[in-house]
Amino acid sequence: MTTNAPSDPRRSLRPLSRLLPYLLKHKGMVLAALAALFSAAIITLILPAAVRRMIDSGFGADDPALVNSYFAVLIGVVCALACASSVRYFLVMWLGERVVAEVRADVFAHMTRLSPSFYDSAKSGEILSRLTADTTQIKAAFGASASLAMRNTIMFTGASVMMVVTSPRLSVIVLAAIPIILIPIIGFGRKVRKRSRFAQDMLADASAYAGEMLGSVRTLQAFTHESRSSGIYRSAVETAFTAARQAITARAALTGFAILVIGSSIVAVLWIGASDVFAGRMTGGELSQFLLYSILAAGSLAALSEVWGELSQAAGAAERLSELLEITPEIRAPLNPIPLPDTPRGEIRFEDMSFAYQAAGNLPVVQDLTLTIAPGEKVAVVGPSGAGKSTLFSLLMRFYDPTSGAIRMNGVDLRDLDPDALRRNIALVPQDTAVFGASIAENIAYGLPDAKRQDIINAATAALASPFIETMTNGYDTLVGERGITLSGGQRQRIAIARAVLKQAPVLLLDEATSALDAESEQLVQRALDQLMEGRTTLIIAHRLATVLKADRIVVMDEGRIVETGTHQQLSAAGGLYAKLADLQFGNGKEAKAV
Numbered sequence: 001m002t003t004n005a006p007s008d009p010r011r012s013l014r015p016l017s018r019l020l021p022y023l024l025k026h027k028g029m030v031l032a033a034l035a036a037l038f039s040a041a042i043i044t045l046i047l048p049a050a051v052r053r054m055i056d057s058g059f060g061a062d063d064p065a066l067v068n069s070y071f072a073v074l075i076g077v078v079c080a081l082a083c084a085s086s087v088r089y090f091l092v093m094w095l096g097e098r099v100v101a102e103v104r105a106d107v108f109a110h111m112t113r114l115s116p117s118f119y120d121s122a123k124s125g126e127i128l129s130r131l132t133a134d135t136t137q138i139k140a141a142f143g144a145s146a147s148l149a150m151r152n153t154i155m156f157t158g159a160s161v162m163m164v165v166t167s168p169r170l171s172v173i174v175l176a177a178i179p180i181i182l183i184p185i186i187g188f189g190r191k192v193r194k195r196s197r198f199a200q201d202m203l204a205d206a207s208a209y210a211g212e213m214l215g216s217v218r219t220l221q222a223f224t225h226e227s228r229s230s231g232i233y234r235s236a237v238e239t240a241f242t243a244a245r246q247a248i249t250a251r252a253a254l255t256g257f258a259i260l261v262i263g264s265s266i267v268a269v270l271w272i273g274a275s276d277v278f279a280g281r282m283t284g285g286e287l288s289q290f291l292l293y294s295i296l297a298a299g300s301l302a303a304l305s306e307v308w309g310e311l312s313q314a315a316g317a318a319e320r321l322s323e324l325l326e327i328t329p330e331i332r333a334p335l336n337p338i339p340l341p342d343t344p345r346g347e348i349r350f351e352d353m354s355f356a357y358q359a360a361g362n363l364p365v366v367q368d369l370t371l372t373i374a375p376g377e378k379v380a381v382v383g384p385s386g387a388g389k390s391t392l393f394s395l396l397m398r399f400y401d402p403t404s405g406a407i408r409m410n411g412v413d414l415r416d417l418d419p420d421a422l423r424r425n426i427a428l429v430p431q432d433t434a435v436f437g438a439s440i441a442e443n444i445a446y447g448l449p450d451a452k453r454q455d456i457i458n459a460a461t462a463a464l465a466s467p468f469i470e471t472m473t474n475g476y477d478t479l480v481g482e483r484g485i486t487l488s489g490g491q492r493q494r495i496a497i498a499r500a501v502l503k504q505a506p507v508l509l510l511d512e513a514t515s516a517l518d519a520e521s522e523q524l525v526q527r528a529l530d531q532l533m534e535g536r537t538t539l540i541i542a543h544r545l546a547t548v549l550k551a552d553r554i555v556v557m558d559e560g561r562i563v564e565t566g567t568h569q570q571l572s573a574a575g576g577l578y579a580k581l582a583d584l585q586f587g588n589g590k591e592a593k594a595v
C-alpha cells in the first residue's frame with residue numbers, strides 16, 4: 001500500500017479540498033459559521049477604537065457620565081462578542097464532528113467493498129489507524145484550526161490596517177518585525193511537520209503491530225512472546241517519542257523566538273509611543289488603541305503559525321484517506337448486469353480457466369481447468385494441501401477474477417453478473433469460520449438479518465447447533481466474544497453450517513465443513529448436510545475421504561490442475577493419486593466401503 005512516507009513532500013493544503021463536498025452538504029451551517037466568525041472578528045476589532053474614544057473623550061475630557069455611557073456600550077459589545085464567539089464555536093465544532101462522522105462512514109463503507117485481493121497485501125491495523133487517527137486530525141482541522149485560521153487572518157488584516165490608520169509611524173516598527181518572525185516560522189514549521197508526520201507513521205505502524213499481537217494473544221502467550229512483543233512495541237513508541245520530541249523542541253524554540261520578537265517590538269512601540277504622547281504628537285487614547293491593535297495583530301500571527309502546522313498535518317491525513325477512497329474495487333458489477341433467474345438451477349462451468357494471486361507474485365495456482373457441474377450434482381474436490389481447492393471456491397464467489405478462461409453460472413460469465421446477486425445464490429461454509437462479537441442468533445442470521453426467530457432455530461437444529469446453544473445462559477441471545485473466541489472450533493463450525501442452512505441458496509460450497517467436529521457429531525451433522533445438499537449443486541472440499549464418499553463425482557486436484565475424475569470406486573481402481581490418498585486413510589479402501 002502506498003502509505004505516508006515521511007519524505008513525502010505534503011506541504012500544500014490542497015488535499016483538504018477533497019473534504020469540501022462534505023462541507024457543502026451543510027451549506028446553511030457553513031454560512032452561519034462564517035457569519036459568526038466575521039461578526040466575532042469585527043467586534044473584536046471595534047474594541048480598541050472604543051477604548052481609545054473612552055480614554056480620550058471620557059478621561060481626557062474629565063466627564064464621568066460619558067465614561068459611564070461608554071462602559072455601558074462596551075458591555076453591550078462584550079455581550080455581542082460572547083454570543084458570536086459561542087455560536088461560532090458551536091457551529092464550527094459541529095461541522096468538524098459532522099464531516100468526520102461522514103468521512104469515517106464513507107471510508108468504512110468503501111473499505112467493505114474492496115476486493116479480497118486488496119486485503120491480501122494491506123495491513124488492517126494500518127487502515128484502522130487511518131480511520132481513527134487520521135479522521136481525528138481532520139476533525140481538529142475542520143473543527144478548530146480552519147476557523148482559527150480564518151479568524152486570525154481576518155484579525156491580522158484588520159488589526160494591521162487599523163494600526164496603519166492609527167499611527168503610520170509606529171506601524172513601521174511593528175510591521176518590520178513581521179518578516180523577522182515569519183521567516184523562521186516557515187523554516188521551523190517545515191521541520192515540525194516533517195517530524196510530527198514521522199511520529200504519526202511510527203505510531204500507525206505500532207498500532208498495526210499491537211492490533212495483530214493482541215488479536216492473537218493466545219498464540220503470543222503460548223510461544224512466550226510477551227517480552228519480545230513488548231520490546232518491539234516499546235521501541236516503535238520510543239522512535240515516535242523521539243520524533244515528537246524533536247517536533248516539540250522546534251515548536252518550543254519557535255514560540256520563545258516569536259514571543260521575544262513580538263514582545264520587543266511592542267515594548268519599542270510603547271517606548272516610542274510614550275515619548276510621542278509626552279511630546280504631544282499623539283494622544284494617550286491613540287497610543288492605547290495602537291497598542292491593542294498591535295497586540296491583536298501579533299496574537300493572530302502567532303496563532304496562524306501554530307494553525308499552519310495543524311492544517312498541513314490535517315492535509316496529510318486527508319491525503320491518506322483520499323488514497324483509500326481512490327482505490328477502486330477490482331471486482332465490480334458490470335454496467336448492465338445479466339439478471340439470474342429467480343430460481344437459478346445452479347449449473348457451474350469452469351472453462352479452460354487459469355488463475356494466479358497478485359499478492360503471491362502471479363505464480364499460477366489454478367491452470368487450464370475445465371469442469372462442468374450439473375444442477376443438483378454433488379462434486380467432491382480432493383487433493384493435497386495447496387492444490388488450489390479453496391481458491392476454486394474464492395473464484396466461484398467472485399472474490400477474484402480468473403487470469404484467463406471463464407467461470408459460468410447457468411451459462412452466464414460471472415463477470416456479467418452483479419456480484420451481490422451471485423453471492424446471494426451461493427451458501428459457503430468456509431474453512432475458517434468467522435463468528436462475530438454479537439448474539440448467536442445474529443451470527444446465524446448474518447446473511448439474512450430479517451430472518452424469523454423460528455427459521456434461525458430450525459437452521460440451528462438442522463446444523464446440530466441447538467443442543468449447545470440451549471445450554472448457554474441466554475440461549476440464542478447469548479453474546480459471543482470477539483471473533484467467536486468463547487466458542488469451540490466445532491461450535492463455530494456448526495454456526496457456519498446453520499448460516500448456510502438458513503440461506504437456502506441453490507449452490508452450496510462446503511470447505512472442510514465438518515473438520516472440527518468429533519466423529520459422532522460429524523456423522524450427525526453430515527446427515528443434516530446430506531439433507532441440505534438435496535436438490536442443490538454442491539461442491540465439497542474434504543481431506544477426510546469418508547466425507548466425500550457419497551459425492552456423485554470426485555475431482556482430484558494437484559498443483560492447480562485436475563488430475564483425475566470419477567467415483568470412489570473408479571478412482572480407487574485406477575491406482576492414481578486418489579487411490580494413494582485413499583490407501584493412506586483407509587488402508588486399501590477396505591474401511592472406506594464400511595463407512
Ligand SMILES: Nc1ncnc2c1ncn2[C@@H]1O[C@H](COP(=O)(O)OP(=O)(O)OP(=O)(O)O)[C@@H](O)[C@H]1O
Pocket residue numbers: 120357359360365383384385386387388389390391392431
Ligand atoms: N490470498 C492468497 N494470496 C496469495 N496466495 C494465496 C492466497 N490464498 C492461497 N494462496 C496460495 O494458493 C495456493 C493454493 O491455495 P488453496 O488455499 O487454494 O489450497 P487448498 O488446496 O485449498 O489447500 P488446503 O487443503 O491446505 O486448504 C497455495 O500455494 C497458497 O499459498
